[in-house]
Amino acid sequence: MTGNTGNGGNSTGIRVASVDDIPEGEGIAISSDVTGTEDDIAILRDDDGTCWALNDTCTHETASLAEGWVEEGDVECPLHSSRFNLKTGKVDGLPATRDTVPHRVEVRDGEVYLFPGERP
Amino acid sequence: MxxxxxxxxxxxxxxxxxxxxxxxxxxxxxxxxxxxxxxxxxxxxxxxxxxxxxxxxxxxxxxxxxxxxxxxxxxxxxxxxxxxxxxxxxxxxxxxxxxxxxxxxxxxxxxAARPAVGAPSHVLRDVTDADRLRTSLVPGARLLIVGAGLIGAEVASTARGLGAEVVLVDPLDPPLAAAVGVEAARWLHGLHADHGVEAVTATVETLLETPTGVAAQLSGEPDSREFDAVLLAVGxxxxxxxxxxxxxxxxxxxxxxxxxxxxxxxxxxxxxxxxxxxxxxxxxxxxxxxxxxxxxxxxxGTEPPPAAAPWWWSDRYGLHVEGVGEMRSPDAMHQNVVRGVLGEPPFSVFTLHGERVVGAVAVDDPNAVRAARRMIDRQVDVRASDLADTTQNLRKLL
The missing domain is CATH 3.50.50.60 (FAD/NAD(P)-binding domain)
Known part of the structure; x- marks a missing residue:
């Protein structure tokens, strides 16, 4: 995670959760009503404790990545185990073939801030 | 070279x-x-x-x-x-x-295995098969599915969704016991009846072409039954x-x-x-x-990844089923542990050999299977009571 809040985007981000609300290796979905994006956004916490954000809907079939298994830099889709890189959104494992979209998140004072549409 | x-x-x-x-x-x-x-x-x-x-x-x-x-x-x-x-x-x-x-x-x-039968029948292996089968799946059409394994069960579910009348016949009761264990197999098979499919435990003795479709004689039945289409899903x-x-x-x-x-x-x-x-x-x-x-x-000439426990998924009637490893019937060496309530998704069943997981099956609980496959591959010792405890995060057992 960087502390950079520049890039001309939303300078403070949207506070979406306390980091302790997301167990390591799991995720939560933030509704598009809150994020203002087309898709919901999954906040995913890796097993090293870091937080990442990807579009929530798997690019293969309709499934929520927030309900997936997060481990060692990837999230594994709960339906067919497609794997996506937490940082880049790139496909790391079939059957998905289309990359997903990453978003920037920041953790400040134990709170998770999401910057929808900004690259990590 | x-x-x-x-x-x-x-x-x-x-x-x-x-x-x-x-x-x-x-x-x-x-x-x-x-x-x-x-x-x-x-x-x-x-x-x-x-x-x-x-x-x-x-x-x-x-x-x-x-x-x-x-x-x-x-x-x-x-x-x-x-x-x-x-x-x-x-x-x-x-x-x-x-x-x-x-x-x-x-x-x-x-x-697809295609036993010699005296009537036109479908199999399902490629898109041509699927396109052809779909033309038979219209509201009210009478479909006989022979074989209630994963594919037979999936087609039964899809065909019901399209409004067909489905009879699903298999000699095993319940089918899929070897894959998911007998308890889960019985519950999964029971879903067919819940969704209006008639599941029959029988063999098909004859399939004969008739002017309007196919006549099927099922074992133990006095009369043959009429169908509009037959799918052979037998391997x-x-x-x-x-x-x-x-x-x-x-x-x-x-x-x-x-x-x-x-x-x-x-x-x-x-x-x-x-x-x-x-x-x-x-x-x-x-x-x-x-x-x-x-x-x-x-x-x-590089090192292949280590062997992993076999994993699969299937879907029926809106439920997502996954399995990993090998399910066993309980015996002196094996016990089956239910996490949650069998029949009330999400739930999962683990087969334990001593303190090692050797297989698991889950309905609408895919992360239980993801945990199980890591327990199997990493040869982790676990306690049955921890697996059964739904307040216990399975990841913490790895």
Whole structure:
């Protein structure tokens, strides 16, 4: 995670959760009503404790990545185990073939801030 | 010997996985994929979303069509290999073309088993089968499905969704007990009746064509029943013709070693057409995909990933079922542990051998299976009481 809040985007981000609300290796979905994006956004916490954000809907079939298994830099889709890189959104494992979209998140004072549409 | 040319015969998930993994691992030589289909597609949707009409052929492609060119893979679509000549390094196509191949990878899959019956019947293995079957799945149509394994059950669910009247017949009661354990199998099989499918434990004695459809005589019934269409979902026959003709060792599959190498050192076999000597074929999507990963490693002389417990999924009536490893009936060495309440999804069942998980099956609880597969692969000791405790995070047991 960087502390950079520049890039001309939303300078403070949207506070979406306390980091302790997301167990390591799991995720939560933030509704598009809150994020203002087309898709919901999954906040995913890796097993090293870091937080990442990807579009929530798997690019293969309709499934929520927030309900997936997060481990060692990837999230594994709960339906067919497609794997996506937490940082880049790139496909790391079939059957998905289309990359997903990453978003920037920041953790400040134990709170998770999401910057929808900004690259990590 | 440096490998300069690889020809993969067969455009299912095993074949596509092989070419993808070769390129991913840096193989820069000639790479040809011979596929009977113009663009290789994924088969699991054929009994589900594709059959239901919710997805089209393009949306089930294994890779986007431009991917092959991007990866410098020569996709020879709509072609069939008629002979392989491993001694001279050649693959012959049905149009007479000869392809040079230092290594030949057979990924020819299998065909649906089709017992001789005296009536027209469907099978389900490719898109043509699915398109044809779909024309029979109209509201009120009477469909007989022979075989209540994963595919038979999936089609029953899809056919009900399309309004067909379905009779599902299988001699086993319950079917799938070997895959999911008898308790979960009984509950899963019971879903059919809950959704208006008549599930019958019987064998099919005769199928006869009638002026209006098919008459089926089921064992133990006084009269035959009339159907508009019949689907035979009774298993798969590995496609070993090319290997047989080339003199390779085959026995219910092209026999391969742990590196996917067949009895000729220039030939490898992957997916449903292959069988690891002294093992059963897994016949699951991921098993085929991982065969491709191993074959690529063998060709490049690199270390293949370690063997992993076989994993599969299936869907019926809106429920997502997954399994990993091997489920066993309880005996002196094994116990089955239910997490949650069996029959009230989400729930899962684990088979424990001592303190080691050897298998698990889950309904709408996929992360339980993901935890189980890591417990199996990493040989983690666990307690039955922890598995059964739904307040216990399974990840913490790893």
């Amino acid at each position: 440096t490998v300069a040319s690889v020809v993969v015969v067969g455009g299912g998930v095993a074949g596509v996985s092989t070419v993808a993994e070769l390129r991913k691992a840096g193989y820069a030589g000639e790479l040809v994929l011979v596929s009977a289909d113009a663009v290789p597609y994924d088969r699991p949707p054929l009994s589900k979303e594709y059959l239901a009409g919710g997805r089209d052929l393009e949306s089930i492609a294994l890779q986007p069509s431009q991917w092959y060119a991007e990866q410098e893979i020569s996709l020879v679509g709509g072609a069939v290999a008629v002979a392989i000549r491993p001694d001279t390094g050649e693959v012959e196509l049905d149009d007479g073309r000869l392809l040079a191949a230092d290594k030949i990878v057979l990924a020819t899959g299998g065909r 798969l026959v590995p496609e070993t013709g090319l290997a047989d003709a080339a003199g390779l060792e085959t026995s219910r599959g092209v026999l391969v070693d742990a590196g996917q190498v067949a009895s000729h050192p220039s030939v490898l076999a992957v997916g449903d057409c292959a069988r690891l000597r002294d093992h059963h074929r897994a016949e699951h999507w991921e098993a085929a995909q991982l065969d491709g990963v191993r074959a690529a490693a063998t060709i490049l």
